[in-house]
Amino acid sequence: MDFSPLWDWFRWLNGATGIKLTIFYDSFDRWRFFYGFLTSVRLQATCLALSVVVGVVGAWLQGARSRILRGALQGYIQFFRNTPPLVQLYFFYFALGYVLSVEGDGGLRQTLVSSFAWAVICLSLYAGAFNIEIFRAGIEAVPKETVEAAEALGYSRLGAYVYIVLPLAFRISLPALNNNLVNLVKTTTISYAIAVPEMLYVANQIWSDEVNVPEMMNVLLIAYVSLVGVVVLVMNKWERALRVPGYVS
Amino acid sequence: MLKRLLGIGVFALAAAAWVQAPAAAQTLDKIKQRGVIVVGTKADYKPFGFRDPSGKIVGFEPDMAEDVAKKLGVKLEIEPVVSSNRMQFLQQGKIDLMIATMNDKPDRRTVVGIIEPLYYASGVNVLAAKKAGLKTWEQLKGKKVCGIQGAWYNKPVAEKYGAEFLNFVGQAETETALLQGNCVGWVYDDTAFAERLADAKWKDFEMKLPTIMEEPWGLAVKLEEREGPWGKFMTQLSQEWHKTGRLIELEKKWKIPASAFLKKMNEEAKKAKS
Numbered sequence: 001m002d003f004s005p006l007w008d009w010f011r012w013l014n015g016a017t018g019i020k021l022t023i024f025y026d027s028f029d030r031w032r033f034f035y036g037f038l039t040s041v042r043l044q045a046t047c048l049a050l051s052v053v054v055g056v057v058g059a060w061l062q063g064a065r066s067r068i069l070r071g072a073l074q075g076y077i078q079f080f081r082n083t084p085p086l087v088q089l090y091f092f093y094f095a096l097g098y099v100l101s102v103e104g105d106g107g108l109r110q111t112l113v114s115s116f117a118w119a120v121i122c123l124s125l126y127a128g129a130f131n132i133e134i135f136r137a138g139i140e141a142v143p144k145e146t147v148e149a150a151e152a153l154g155y156s157r158l159g160a161y162v163y164i165v166l167p168l169a170f171r172i173s174l175p176a177l178n179n180n181l182v183n184l185v186k187t188t189t190i191s192y193a194i195a196v197p198e199m200l201y202v203a204n205q206i207w208s209d210e211v212n213v214p215e216m217m218n219v220l221l222i223a224y225v226s227l228v229g230v231v232v233l234v235m236n237k238w239e240r241a242l243r244v245p246g247y248v249s
Numbered sequence: 250m251l252k253r254l255l256g257i258g259v260f261a262l263a264a265a266a267w268v269q270a271p272a273a274a275q276t277l278d279k280i281k282q283r284g285v286i287v288v289g290t291k292a293d294y295k296p297f298g299f300r301d302p303s304g305k306i307v308g309f310e311p312d313m314a315e316d317v318a319k320k321l322g323v324k325l326e327i328e329p330v331v332s333s334n335r336m337q338f339l340q341q342g343k344i345d346l347m348i349a350t351m352n353d354k355p356d357r358r359t360v361v362g363i364i365e366p367l368y369y370a371s372g373v374n375v376l377a378a379k380k381a382g383l384k385t386w387e388q389l390k391g392k393k394v395c396g397i398q399g400a401w402y403n404k405p406v407a408e409k410y411g412a413e414f415l416n417f418v419g420q421a422e423t424e425t426a427l428l429q430g431n432c433v434g435w436v437y438d439d440t441a442f443a444e445r446l447a448d449a450k451w452k453d454f455e456m457k458l459p460t461i462m463e464e465p466w467g468l469a470v471k472l473e474e475r476e477g478p479w480g481k482f483m484t485q486l487s488q489e490w491h492k493t494g495r496l497i498e499l500e501k502k503w504k505i506p507a508s509a510f511l512k513k514m515n516e517e518a519k520k521a522k523s
Binding site: 205 | 336398
């Protein structure tokens with residue numbers, strides 16, 4: 001498909017009104033903005049999935065018998081919940097990144113973990129810490145009698161968690177989870193500080209080169225409204241699909 | 250729905266354009282009234298603008314700012330800026346004058362009022378580990394290089410040589426990223442590397458590529474005041490700086506390798522007088 005008339009229209013728009021949307025008519029900017037958009041989506045999707053996994057596993061471990069395990073988990077939650085994500089990101093990238101670098105071929109220093117991977121690790125653990133607490137709230141809201149009934153039927157602790165407690169707790173937790181995930185999608189923008197080429201980073205490069213700050217700010221706002229809109233839409237659909245009539249709300 | 254969204258977008262763009270409309274107040278009057286001039290300089294660009302052990306911002310550019318304040322008989326206040334916000338600070342009136350290692354580029358001239366004569370010049374080079382064995386710019390193809398957010402040549406170097414940029418906000422982060430091996434080299438002003446190469450910390454690094462894209466640096470005032478009293482005042486002072494050799498003096502004071510640009514400008518200014 002040939003888009004060039006559309007690109008030309010944006011070039012004309014710049015000439016006629018001064019609205020400089022280079023991401024449409026400059027092929028280099030177009031390519032890097034598109035790549036930035038994809039990187040953002042990839043980062044967000046990976047972090048969303050991993051943070052939910054962390055939440056589910058963590059909430060289960062909170063009920064573990066081992067005191068050491070529970071203590072370690074509590075330490076992790078407190079560390080990640082009580083420190084700013086930007087500080088964590090810098091800590092991982094600049095402090096841990098150095099520890100994890102090796103002498104590569106030709107004796108050049110090379111890092112083992114890329115900035116994208118650090119962003120995924122850090123943001124998943126950050127949002128995961130919140131998710132654990134969200135799921136805990138859901139689990140504690142499941143009536144004790146239901147758990148006892150499961151035990152009476154011969155379920156193990158894991159079995160009861162997977163088949164009885166989690167499905168109910170999940171439904172109770174969804175609205176709060178929804179909130180946290182929307183927040184996570186927006187928080188991915190801070191990874192621009194460690195040079196992950198996501199949308200904010202790319203927009204920053206473009207407006208530095210083309211001096212079109214207001215235009216790129218608007219593009220960013222529209223892009224984020226749509227991205228978060230998609231997440232909210234999917235989560236709401238899911239919430240409705242999972243509804244157990246007569247149980248929760 | 251789409252139409253409405255589009256409408257909001259256009260409205261937002263129009264609002265942004267309106268905010269940028271020129272402010273009527275004259276900077277020169279404002280400075281004299283306040284008794285203070287606010288100058289934006291770099292704080293992470295040794296030796297042009299950096300923090301001394303006490304935290305004060307000193308260097309080549311703060312010294313120029315000092316000259317301006319002295320000439321006006323007002324107090325000097327220095328506001329640290331970075332490449333990606335310096336022009337916005339000037340437009341918003343957060344700073345009265347910008348002396349922040351900025352290259353003079355045509356599209357920048359449509360945004361801020363760059364004062365002539367220009368005061369310095371730098372080119373682009375790569376600081377890389379000796380072991381990387383960089384000899385030509387073409388070797389950067391597909392390699393990761395570090396850079397500073399907001400430097401104008403990131404785009405042309407990426408386009409022309411196919412280097413993949415990892416850009417950070419300031420020099421400290423970029424330096425750390427390079428030392429840790431996140432990139433093979435750091436693409437930046439050659440003037441920023443000269444100082445580093447003299448330091449033992451950088452003994453395993455070199456700057457072997459030919460310097461490219463040599464461009465002069467301009468100090469700037471608000472665009473609409475370029476031809477006004479404030480812009481004229483700075484033009485006159487810049488001419489004086491070149492003629493009296495003040496800039497060469499500052500270059501020596503901060504131990505910067507002598508630049509051909511300053512020598513040429515000094516000779517031309519002297520000739521114009523006679």
